[in-house]
Amino acid sequence: MSRTWAREAADVAAAYRQRLAPDDAAARLVLADLAQICCATQSSVVPGDPHGTAFNEGKRAVWLHLQDMLALQPERLSELMERSDQ
Secondary structure, three states: OOHHHHHHHHHHHHHHHHHOOOOOHHHHHHHHHHHHHOOOOOOOOOOOOHHHHHHHHHHHHHHHHHHHHOOOOOOHHHHHHHHHOO
């Protein structure tokens, strides 16, 4: 990885954190919705359906990327989901 890429990656992560700050009410709603549709809190396995499992794993990959960009610890997910209901 080049230094330029590392700097750009840091800028991208900062942009994610700026736009989707878990302490912002609107961002919590968006993150909670994405967590739900991206299999963040449930198994991605669809018994007997490898294509369905692969599809769900693709959605989950998006969530894991968001979680990484936001430096969102997995244990904060339940708090995020609860706070979005308020």
